[in-house]
Amino acid sequence: MTEVEEFKSKLPKDELCLAIVESKPVGQVLGVSDKDDFFFHTPRKTIAELSESRQVEKCIVMCTIAAIDSDMGWYYLSCKVCSKKVVQVPNDTLDDGEDENELMFSYYCNKCKCYNPKLLPRLxxxxxxxxxxxxxxKFLLFDNLALQLLHQPCIELTGPISDEIHGPDVIPLELQNLVGKTHF
Incomplete structure (x- = not known):
């Protein structure tokens, strides 16, 4: 029996007409947004409870941002051509002591297989x-959560890209303003 014949055999045999009805997500039917649903169903934890937990789970932690660690940077640099993350590699040039401002590293894009691609602060x-x-x-927030806190894409804070890109250890005022604020 083909799938069509099987489907027809499951239809009611009475004279009533069938109507095609589009399904709606439960949140829309009940008047509850996905965001409200998340906050309602996701458990809240303190930092101590989070530290004691031995299982991976989603939770909401209400906490105050005490500081921003800039040692590891606050954004990823990506290749402008392929949008993939670039990596820092040591320069092969010898230091002759004449140019003190010469960078000791360059960037490499693994996807494009090129050194010093055009850079874009992406995420x-x-x-x-x-x-x-x-x-x-210490929490690590990637692009989607950081964007919810800052309401600005990363590229707006880094500014236009040129050959002189601000180091990721320079924290813009918009990020500094997060310190001392409580979020969940």
């Missing part, structure tokens, strides 16, 4: 020191 990666009344921790 946030914020290393935050956070605390609540139960303890402190």
């Amino acid at each position: 946030y990666k914020l290393h935050l020191f956070v605390l609540d009344n139960t303890g402190n921790s």
